[in-house]
Amino acid sequence: MKTFDIALKDILQSFRSFFLIGMGIFAPLIITALLFFAFGGFAGEASDLPVLKLGFVNLDQPAQGQNLGEMIFSMFTDESVSGWLAAARYPDEQAALAALDNRELGVAVIIPQCLSQAALQGGQGVVIKIIQDPTLTVTPSVVRNMIQSFLDGVYSGRVAYELISARSASAGLQATPETLTAVFAALQSWYTDFQRSLFHSPAAPLVLRLPSENADPTAGGMQQVIRLIMVGQMVFFSFFTAAYAMESILREHENGTLARLYTTPTPHMTILIGKLMAVVITVLLQAIVLILLSTVLFKIRWNAIDRLAVVVFAQVLAASGMGVLIISILKNTRQAGPVIGAGLSVTGMAGGLFTAANTMPDVLTTVSKFTPQGWVMDAWKNYINNGPTPAFLQSIAIAAAIGLALFLAGAFISRRRFA
Amino acid sequence: MTLPAIQVTQLEKAFGALQAVKGITFEVAPGEIFSLLGPNGAGKSTTISIISGLLAPTAGEVAIFGRSILREPNAAKAMLGVVPQDIALYPDLSARENLVFWGKMYGLRGAELKHRVDEILAVIGLTDRQKDRVSTFSGGMKRRVNIGAALMHRPSVVIMDEPTVGIDPQSRRHILDNVKDLNRQGMTVLYTTHYMEEAAELSHHIAIMDEGVIVACGTHDELIRLVGEQTRIDLRLNAEAEKVMAGMSAVKGVSKVTSLDGTVTVLVDDSNRVLPRLFEVAAQVSVRILSVDIQEPNLETVFLHLTGRALRD
Ligand SMILES: Nc1ncnc2c1ncn2[C@@H]1O[C@H](COP(=O)(O)OP(=O)(O)O)[C@@H](O)[C@H]1O
Numbered sequence: 001m002k003t004f005d006i007a008l009k010d011i012l013q014s015f016r017s018f019f020l021i022g023m024g025i026f027a028p029l030i031i032t033a034l035l036f037f038a039f040g041g042f043a044g045e046a047s048d049l050p051v052l053k054l055g056f057v058n059l060d061q062p063a064q065g066q067n068l069g070e071m072i073f074s075m076f077t078d079e080s081v082s083g084w085l086a087a088a089r090y091p092d093e094q095a096a097l098a099a100l101d102n103r104e105l106g107v108a109v110i111i112p113q114c115l116s117q118a119a120l121q122g123g124q125g126v127v128i129k130i131i132q133d134p135t136l137t138v139t140p141s142v143v144r145n146m147i148q149s150f151l152d153g154v155y156s157g158r159v160a161y162e163l164i165s166a167r168s169a170s171a172g173l174q175a176t177p178e179t180l181t182a183v184f185a186a187l188q189s190w191y192t193d194f195q196r197s198l199f200h201s202p203a204a205p206l207v208l209r210l211p212s213e214n215a216d217p218t219a220g221g222m223q224q225v226i227r228l229i230m231v232g233q234m235v236f237f238s239f240f241t242a243a244y245a246m247e248s249i250l251r252e253h254e255n256g257t258l259a260r261l262y263t264t265p266t267p268h269m270t271i272l273i274g275k276l277m278a279v280v281i282t283v284l285l286q287a288i289v290l291i292l293l294s295t296v297l298f299k300i301r302w303n304a305i306d307r308l309a310v311v312v313f314a315q316v317l318a319a320s321g322m323g324v325l326i327i328s329i330l331k332n333t334r335q336a337g338p339v340i341g342a343g344l345s346v347t348g349m350a351g352g353l354f355t356a357a358n359t360m361p362d363v364l365t366t367v368s369k370f371t372p373q374g375w376v377m378d379a380w381k382n383y384i385n386n387g388p389t390p391a392f393l394q395s396i397a398i399a400a401a402i403g404l405a406l407f408l409a410g411a412f413i414s415r416r417r418f419a
Numbered sequence: 420m421t422l423p424a425i426q427v428t429q430l431e432k433a434f435g436a437l438q439a440v441k442g443i444t445f446e447v448a449p450g451e452i453f454s455l456l457g458p459n460g461a462g463k464s465t466t467i468s469i470i471s472g473l474l475a476p477t478a479g480e481v482a483i484f485g486r487s488i489l490r491e492p493n494a495a496k497a498m499l500g501v502v503p504q505d506i507a508l509y510p511d512l513s514a515r516e517n518l519v520f521w522g523k524m525y526g527l528r529g530a531e532l533k534h535r536v537d538e539i540l541a542v543i544g545l546t547d548r549q550k551d552r553v554s555t556f557s558g559g560m561k562r563r564v565n566i567g568a569a570l571m572h573r574p575s576v577v578i579m580d581e582p583t584v585g586i587d588p589q590s591r592r593h594i595l596d597n598v599k600d601l602n603r604q605g606m607t608v609l610y611t612t613h614y615m616e617e618a619a620e621l622s623h624h625i626a627i628m629d630e631g632v633i634v635a636c637g638t639h640d641e642l643i644r645l646v647g648e649q650t651r652i653d654l655r656l657n658a659e660a661e662k663v664m665a666g667m668s669a670v671k672g673v674s675k676v677t678s679l680d681g682t683v684t685v686l687v688d689d690s691n692r693v694l695p696r697l698f699e700v701a702a703q704v705s706v707r708i709l710s711v712d713i714q715e716p717n718l719e720t721v722f723l724h725l726t727g728r729a730l731r732d
Pocket residue numbers: 434437439457458459460461462463464465466
């Protein structure tokens with residue numbers, strides 16, 4: 001019970017310290033933001049797709065039955081694409097091109113007069129014109145893709161239909177334009193469904209998202225970069241936080257509160273365990289706060305909660321272990337500042353925490369294996385890259401084992417000194 | 420026979436070659452205020468630290484109401500309330516939070532703890548400022564919290580190590596009155612100081628300590644009687660003290676002559692009879708006496724008599 005009281009008191013003090021909060025929470029977030037800017041993370045298109053304005057000119061005049069141009073137009077006005085596409089009709093090509101020139105449109109689609117006829121009855125080639133604003137890249141090509149898919153469907157449908165009608169004709173049945181349009185109506189509704197699932201379902205093969213929002217870790221992109229930067233900073237500063245949290249034992253030794261604790265009927269081991277517990281909890285809280293804040297600030301998605309928990313566990317153990325050991329061998333708080341600062345900066349950089357890349361030069365990789373931070377970072381990379389379970393668990397085991405060894409050594413030395 | 424509140428037997432403490440405490444023995448009776456009086460470096464804090472269980476003695480034994488601080492430290496410590504010489508509080512916590520924390524360390528919990536915190540805040544006069552961080556307090560206020568924290572568990576014995584060093588007269592008065600109040604409520608107090616006025620005002624018994632030994636122990640009056648209720652005369656001279664010291668020692672009724680910085684201090688039985696003789700001695704060697712200061716016997720005189728040195732250097 002007293003152990004918790006002592007831990008709680010230490011945590012409360014830490015959270016009232018501007019220094020510890022600034023160093024433990026704000027510094028990693030700010031540095032992540034700065035590094036991310038440096039990597040061009042926020043450059044280019046904004047986090048939401050800009051709405052593409054599409055001008056639609058339908059000159060299609062089918063002799064009878066369904067108007068394919070209208071089907072394509074309804075595809076562009078479907079609610080599934082309303083988030084990024086706004087289609088409007090224009091009477092003719094000149095009007096649409098003028099609007100494009102005035103930058104009122106991002107893309108113009110011109111459906112020729114003979115589309116339905118050509119598609120339904122075969123024969124001469126038709127040209128659908130797609131004219132785009134040259135400064136836009138992603139979205140107009142999606143429009144082209146949509147039309148292409150639609151027409152592919154139409155043509156393959158017609159081939160299939162002709163095959164069927166040839167067979168049925170030989171069986172004495174007659175293919176009429178009416179039955180043909182019924183087939184295309186069915187095709188269009190299938191295509192609309194396909195599009196909906198394409199843009200809404202997370203399982204869709206093509207998901208329209210910006211690279212920095214890319215949920216697929218294997219797809220690379222900005223999400224990957226910012227996650228690497230964020231975990232690097234989180235690891236870096238978690239080691240500092242642990243060391244500074246543990247430094248409280250030196251402070252208490254110097255300001256007499258430790259001696260005062262010894263005059264109370266509290267076993268020395270209780271006091272030491274309380275202080276060690278405070279270090280672990282402080283570093284754990286720091287990780288949780290950073291993960292939550294980075295979700296909000298940088299839109300980082302921390303998936304696989306079970307793996308995340310395991311990595312955080314390894315990180316907390318390694319950081320606490322290092323902090324406890326460093327403080328246990330320091331004489332006083334005057335030594336603590338420079339030793340913590342230099343020691344953890346050097347080992348942190350050697351550990352590859354500032355290299356926002358999955359692969360580092362061999363030399364750096366080797367060097368990083370000599371630091372606890374390097375192993376924690378290894379575990380994080382395994383987590384981010386969704387690596388195979390054995391490799392993931394191995395990196396966790398090594399980081400945690402190093403952390404535990406440091407922690408026990410530090411606790412042992414501290415016990416001889418303070419308990 | 421009742422057990423002594425504190426029993427110190429043949430206590431020794433060496434720091435390497437330095438023998439800070441050289442085998443002292445004394446007893447503090449339940450319900451009394453007992454002072455250790457001595458100059459800086461006498462070994463008071465070292466003695467107090469051993470009694471509080473902070474330092475292990477090199478030899479000897481300490482018992483609190485019969486419980487050995489060495490063999491049953493937690494039982495003994497539970498009866499002690501130790502007020503450290505320097506402020507030992509958490510500056511980033513409020514006065515209340517500090518008291519709550521220290522109360523918990525003495526095993527208080529729940530409603531009892533809350534009630535006791537309110538009580539102590541009232542006693543130390545900080546109820547209004549209880550939510551403020553200790554770091555914002557004046558030196559005197561910090562000292563009062565420092566004392567309050569040691570009283571949370573209503574200890575049978577309160578140990579205070581020079582609690583009035585370096586504070587304003589008002590806070591000092593407050594603390595001395597506190598000590599008397601606590602004692603009136605039945606607490607035994609072990610108090611250390613190098614101010615003889617404090618020892619004289621507060622104590623039932625005083626142990627005079629110097630260089631690791633207790634040179635005398637008793638009530639205030641008993642100690643005064645040690646020097647035969649002698650009066651102390653300080654003479655400031657226009658020449659070196661050596662010129663007159665031998666002559667003055669020879670005067671009838673003079674028991675001791677010492678000197679410091681051109682001032683000669685003479686212990687006498689009756690200043691009215693001796694003072695004219697002292698002027699004659701000075702005149703004989705052509706030394707002028709520039710000022711005379713007469714002090715009726717006090718603990719300072721006792722210390723001087725016993726050690727040949729002034730209590731304050
Ligand atoms: N931790 C220590 N290490 C070495 N010497 C010490 C230590 N504590 C006290 N001393 C020495 O022991 C002597 C007694 O000190 P102390 O008990 O603090 O005296 P007081 O409290 O009467 O002023 C002094 O000479 C002091 O320098």
